[in-house]
Amino acid sequence: MRVFIDISVLTLATFVTGIQRVCREITLHLLDRGEPEIVLLHYNAREDAYHIIDNQAFVRYYRQHRGVKNRMITRRRQALEEMGRGDIFFDLDAVWMCRMRRSYLLPILKGQGVRIVAHIYDIISVTHPQYCLERGVYQFMDYLGAHLQYADQLIVNAQATVDELRRLADELEIPLPSCYVAPLGADFRQHCQIPGEQVPENVRQAADSAPYILMVGTIEPRKNHRLLLQAYDAGLREAGYHIILAGYTGWHMERFMQELYARADYNRGIYHFDSLGDSAVDYLYQHARFLAFCSYAEGFGLPLLEAVSRGTPVVAADIPVSREVMGEYCDWFRQDDPADLCRAVMKYEDEDRYRRRKESLKDCRPASWARCCERMLRGIRGDSGEQTQT
Numbered sequence: 001m002r003v004f005i006d007i008s009v010l011t012l013a014t015f016v017t018g019i020q021r022v023c024r025e026i027t028l029h030l031l032d033r034g035e036p037e038i039v040l041l042h043y044n045a046r047e048d049a050y051h052i053i054d055n056q057a058f059v060r061y062y063r064q065h066r067g068v069k070n071r072m073i074t075r076r077r078q079a080l081e082e083m084g085r086g087d088i089f090f091d092l093d094a095v096w097m098c099r100m101r102r103s104y105l106l107p108i109l110k111g112q113g114v115r116i117v118a119h120i121y122d123i124i125s126v127t128h129p130q131y132c133l134e135r136g137v138y139q140f141m142d143y144l145g146a147h148l149q150y151a152d153q154l155i156v157n158a159q160a161t162v163d164e165l166r167r168l169a170d171e172l173e174i175p176l177p178s179c180y181v182a183p184l185g186a187d188f189r190q191h192c193q194i195p196g197e198q199v200p201e202n203v204r205q206a207a208d209s210a211p212y213i214l215m216v217g218t219i220e221p222r223k224n225h226r227l228l229l230q231a232y233d234a235g236l237r238e239a240g241y242h243i244i245l246a247g248y249t250g251w252h253m254e255r256f257m258q259e260l261y262a263r264a265d266y267n268r269g270i271y272h273f274d275s276l277g278d279s280a281v282d283y284l285y286q287h288a289r290f291l292a293f294c295s296y297a298e299g300f301g302l303p304l305l306e307a308v309s310r311g312t313p314v315v316a317a318d319i320p321v322s323r324e325v326m327g328e329y330c331d332w333f334r335q336d337d338p339a340d341l342c343r344a345v346m347k348y349e350d351e352d353r354y355r356r357r358k359e360s361l362k363d364c365r366p367a368s369w370a371r372c373c374e375r376m377l378r379g380i381r382g383d384s385g386e387q388t389q390t
Helices: 008-012 019-033 055-062 102-111 134-150 159-172 201-209 225-236 254-262 278-287 302-309 320-329 338-346 351-363 369-381
Strands: 002-006 037-044 049-053 073-078 088-091 115-119 153-156 179-181 212-216 242-246 270-273 290-293 314-317 331-333
Touching (some): 002 019, 008 019, 019 055, 019 369, 037 055, 088 369, 115 134, 115 369, 153 369, 201 242, 201 278, 212 225, 225 242, 225 338, 290 302, 302 314, 302 320, 331 338
Parallel strands (some): 002 037, 002 088, 088 115, 115 153, 153 179, 212 242, 212 290, 314 331
């Protein structure tokens, strides 16, 4: 059995964050297993052809930080007609951004007897298009529509996403492919303390300057960074907190970033860092007083578990998927209510209460990436008895 994975977006990405980070981890763990045979693909739009990626070179680059990324891609082509019965095509990456449209690709593979599996992170482009890049919305609809029609299995990370998919299928009056829930892992690294000398000096200075509240992730409309700044002005600054935003700048945030950089307290109480490596992000997680999670919608919300796995308390907007992922290990605030966010933070001004909260986080044991990969492989093969029936 061969499992083909198109990782074209990962190989082209400047920053490994969000979906690309998940794609990297799952792919590395699948390769670690040694079986089934994993064939990594890169789509060359100029040649209109898939090229095979050298698996060992992939591991060297993404785990050992050795080699040159482009040299992972070999000259060997993978012809579509050479994929057939007994093979699996697993869509793991954000491939709706790839020029190989699934509305074209999937019917070809399906006609040749290939089993088709997709990891659907979320359907936010459908449920909340106002927070998404317009071009990405159209591309995602092509991708999702093709998988709703041709996929043998959908893998999701939360039951909340299954519920959204079911509602969408009901509205469209189409059958929903079998869905399988595989929660994401939270062990990107062994969580040893990161020495300060391993992170950029400006990051270390910001982290050491005062207790701070951290937000991690792309700065985009859906993440609602503005709410944290409103809470800062509404009381967190007066209470002595700083704000650190860690993530590259996404779409439709030009005005927000202009306002951020124009603030008198920028680089004095509010900081923004992009293009940070894993060690620097780890350092920020480990030294934060809180992680704030203000999103309007999520497919899973990996920073929630990343923070808790490092012993950092979390305050989060009360949305269904975050409730499912975090449960009792999180303090909640009402969406778009900066005063309620302040309340969630300020109730831990009592140091004994804060210490007890940190202690309680030790009972939260997220799935490892190895466990996540194992569950995904069950869904890929279709040999799990735990699938969600629709």
